[in-house]
Amino acid sequence: MGGPRFEPVRTVRAYERIVEQVEEAIESGTLCPGQRLPSERDLMGQFSVSRSTVREALRVLQARGLVRSRPGDPHGAEVQPFTPTELRKSMTMLARVDGLSLGELVQFRMVLDSSANLLAARLRTDEQLAEMDTAIAAMRAAVEVGYDEFSTADVAFHDTVAQASGNKLIQICTEVVRSIVLGLIADKIAAAPDRVALMRQSIRHHEEVLAAVRAGDGPLAARLSRRTMYDYYVGYVPTSERPALRALLE
Amino acid sequence: MGGPRFEPVRTVRAYERIVEQVEEAIESGTLCPGQRLPSERDLMGQFSVSRSTVREALRVLQARGLVRSRPGDPHGAEVQPFTPTELRKSMTMLARVDGLSLGELVQFRMVLDSSANLLAARLRTDEQLAEMDTAIAAMRAAVEVGYDEFSTADVAFHDTVAQASGNKLIQICTEVVRSIVLGLIADKIAAAPDRVALMRQSIRHHEEVLAAVRAGDGPLAARLSRRTMYDYYVGYVPTSERPALRALLE
DNA sequence: GATAGTGCACTGGTCCGACCAGTAGGCTGC
DNA sequence: GCAGCCTACTGGTCGGACCAGTGCACTATC
Numbered sequence: 001m002g003g004p005r006f007e008p009v010r011t012v013r014a015y016e017r018i019v020e021q022v023e024e025a026i027e028s029g030t031l032c033p034g035q036r037l038p039s040e041r042d043l044m045g046q047f048s049v050s051r052s053t054v055r056e057a058l059r060v061l062q063a064r065g066l067v068r069s070r071p072g073d074p075h076g077a078e079v080q081p082f083t084p085t086e087l088r089k090s091m092t093m094l095a096r097v098d099g100l101s102l103g104e105l106v107q108f109r110m111v112l113d114s115s116a117n118l119l120a121a122r123l124r125t126d127e128q129l130a131e132m133d134t135a136i137a138a139m140r141a142a143v144e145v146g147y148d149e150f151s152t153a154d155v156a157f158h159d160t161v162a163q164a165s166g167n168k169l170i171q172i173c174t175e176v177v178r179s180i181v182l183g184l185i186a187d188k189i190a191a192a193p194d195r196v197a198l199m200r201q202s203i204r205h206h207e208e209v210l211a212a213v214r215a216g217d218g219p220l221a222a223r224l225s226r227r228t229m230y231d232y233y234v235g236y237v238p239t240s241e242r243p244a245l246r247a248l249l250e
Numbered sequence: 251m252g253g254p255r256f257e258p259v260r261t262v263r264a265y266e267r268i269v270e271q272v273e274e275a276i277e278s279g280t281l282c283p284g285q286r287l288p289s290e291r292d293l294m295g296q297f298s299v300s301r302s303t304v305r306e307a308l309r310v311l312q313a314r315g316l317v318r319s320r321p322g323d324p325h326g327a328e329v330q331p332f333t334p335t336e337l338r339k340s341m342t343m344l345a346r347v348d349g350l351s352l353g354e355l356v357q358f359r360m361v362l363d364s365s366a367n368l369l370a371a372r373l374r375t376d377e378q379l380a381e382m383d384t385a386i387a388a389m390r391a392a393v394e395v396g397y398d399e400f401s402t403a404d405v406a407f408h409d410t411v412a413q414a415s416g417n418k419l420i421q422i423c424t425e426v427v428r429s430i431v432l433g434l435i436a437d438k439i440a441a442a443p444d445r446v447a448l449m450r451q452s453i454r455h456h457e458e459v460l461a462a463v464r465a466g467d468g469p470l471a472a473r474l475s476r477r478t479m480y481d482y483y484v485g486y487v488p489t490s491e492r493p494a495l496r497a498l499l500e
Numbered sequence: 501g502a503t504a505g506t507g508c509a510c511t512g513g514t515c516c517g518a519c520c521a522g523t524a525g526g527c528t529g530c
Numbered sequence: 531g532c533a534g535c536c537t538a539c540t541g542g543t544c545g546g547a548c549c550a551g552t553g554c555a556c557t558a559t560c
Contacts, residue, residue: 011321011551013513015309027346039540050515052302055541059265059306063313064343071541072523082348090336093314096277098332100418108419111365115498119357122497166494168350169358173423219500244416247372248365250469263542289511300544305512321512322552 014049018057021047026066026079033081037067042076088176095180103241105181106233110248112174113158113229114222117209120164121218128164132157132210136203143199147190150199151182157206161213161225185236192235202232223250264299268307271297276316276329283331287317292326338426345430353491355431356483360498362424363408363479364472367459370414371468378414382407382460386453393449397440400449401432407456411463411475435486442485452482473500 025031038046043054058077061067065086069077094100120128138153155178162171192198205228212221226248234242275281288296293304308327311317315336319327344350370378388403405428412421442448455478462471476498484492 015513027343041540052305052516053514055302056306056309056513058541059309060313063310064339066343069541070523071521072539074524074538074540076540082344084340084344086340087337087344090314090334090340093273093277093316094332094334094337094422098418104417104419107369107417111361111420115361115365119494119497123494167354167357168348169354169427170361172344177419218497244369244373247369247468265542291511302545303543306542308512319512320552321550322510324509324511324553326511 014047014053015057015060018043018047018049018054019060022057022061023064023066031079033079035079036075037077037079039074039076084172084176087172088179091176092180092183101238101241102181102184103237103244105177105184106229106237107245107248109174109177109181109233110226110229110245112170112177113161114226114248116158116162116165116167116170116174117213117221117225118218119166119170120161121213121216121221123166124164124213128160129210129214131160132213135160136206136210139199139203139206143196143203147195147199151186151189154202154206164213181233185233188236198232198235202228205231264297264303265307265310268293268297268299268304269310272307272311273314273316281329283329285329286325287327287329289324289326334422334426337422338429341426342430342433351488351491352431352434353487353494355427355434356479356487357495357498359424359427359431359483360476360479360495362420362427363411364476364498366408366412366415366417366420366424367463367471367475368468369416369420370411371463371466371471373416374414374463378410379460379464381410382463385410386456386460389449389453389456393446393453397445397449401436401439404452404456414463431483435483438486448482448485452478455481 022031022037031037037043037058040051040054040058044051047054058067058069062069062077065083066080067077068080095105135153135157138156139150142149142153158174158178159171162174165171189195205224209221209224209228212218212224230245230249234245237245272281272287281287287293287308290301290304290308294301297304308317308319312319312327315330315333317327318330345355385403385407388406389400392399392403408424408428409421412424415421439445455474459471459474459478462468462474480495480499484495487495
């Protein structure tokens with residue numbers, strides 16, 4: 001006792017050090033999207049490691065969506081612009097492995113969408129309002145055409161709202177969670193017997209939401225959007241999870 | 251025209267096929283957390299590839315947080331339980347690279363926290379109410395001790411609320427976004443001259459929120475929690491971003 | 501017989517050298 | 531000036547090798 005207290009040393013793999021250095025360069029802006037990394041054979045010289053080690057580091061960076069490499073490309077791996085691809089992947093994994101229920105996902109969409117509407121009601125531009133008009137018109141036109149077209153227009157509407165909220169995190173999470181939800185129940189929706197009636201009802205609801213956004217009534221838009229989403233998805237959510245959804249309807 | 255329409259073939263790397271197979275096994279439950287993968291030398295036999303390829307696949311799986319390997323472990327790589335570590339990593343990357351502003355992050359926390367309170371007001375158990383009581387008491391006791399202790403108690407309160415919401419996605423996102431926000435401004439908070447006053451005010455606000463949750467008044471709890479977070483963080487948010495935050499205060 | 505100590509078989513981490521298919525850009529021939 | 535080939539290089543994969551760790555069985559000891 002009283003001697004110097006030594007701390008356990010953590011052995012750090014060589015490839016991890018490489019990953020760290022490259023990540024740091026990207027975060028700090030030294031490496032920008034579009035720029036190229038040196039070739040693997042150059043990197044093994046710069047880092048003084050073997051090519052296997054360089055490649056393992058590149059695999060990790062690629063798995064994180066930071067770089068992309070193509071066989072035969074004489075310019076080396078390309079630094080990628082950030083995309084929510086990895087975010088979606090981890091969230092999808094979470095949904096499947098950790099057992100996220102459809103109810104939780106829909107509930108989260110209600111939270112995101114209503115918040116987006118709340119903000120959009122105050123911050124939207126005229127162009128965005130016009131875009132929402134266009135999206136609803138497309139939904140109307142798509143009812144007779146098919147569910148895919150309707151869904152595309154519906155997605156466009158919600159994306160515009162999310163964009164109008166001015167919050168990138170809301171936009172990205174909206175996109176990610178929606179794609180998971182749609183992936184889970186796309187087949188059921190397409191096969192629903194009351195599909196057309198659901199679409200028509202959804203259009204009416206979207207019109208009401210848009211009217212509230214246009215009028216600048218955020219709380220109303222938020223409340224209506226929650227109701228819209230609830231009515232549209234509740235049929236696919238197990239009965240036991242519905243009370244939790246209704247808790248968001250005030 | 252009229253002939254068979256061929257689709258472009260995507261060349262799939264060998265290591266990607268391995269990653270896919272292992273991921274599929276984990277998602278389907280064939281491989282459960284705690285189970286072990288065969289050793290790399292076994293895997294190269296099972297997949298009929300070289301060890302380098304097996305290792306690159308394992309690096310990707312490890313980067314995604316699905317497995318973990320230790321040098322010398324005679325049992326092979328271990329399948330990991332899902333943790334939001336990767337989610338946090340991608341979101342942190344997003345925040346840094348894609349330029350998420352502090353305002354957006356705080357705004358998102360307001361959205362998450364108010365929704366959690368809204369749900370918690372209806373779904374909370376008595377045990378969770380008691381936990382929140384304990385957390386606030388700890389906050390009170392920590393004012394004189396130091397900011398770290400206060401922050402820990404504060405985090406505990408919000409975590410309990412998120413848990414009481416019954417939505418895992420809200421819990422995880424809350425945790426992730428909070429750690430990013432705190433990482434961005436922890437030093438500023440600790441150095442704020444009116445730190446103690448802010449803490450006392452925050453405690454009062456938390457008590458009001460808890461009272462609303464206890465009374466089952468979701469909308470009130472949600473509104474108060476937004477106000478609480480706004481008042482606590484607004485001083486660190488650039489003036490230009492404050493109107494967007496205020497848009498959430500109704 | 502229980503236990504502490506030792507050795508071994510095996511692990512993952514790293515290195516090396518090699519081959520292949522694919523790409524881009526320069527070069528050649530027209 | 532342009533089309534087409536050639537080549538030097540790329541990333542993807544392979545096989546073999548060595549090292550430092552780890553866990554377990556075996557052994558010697560009490």
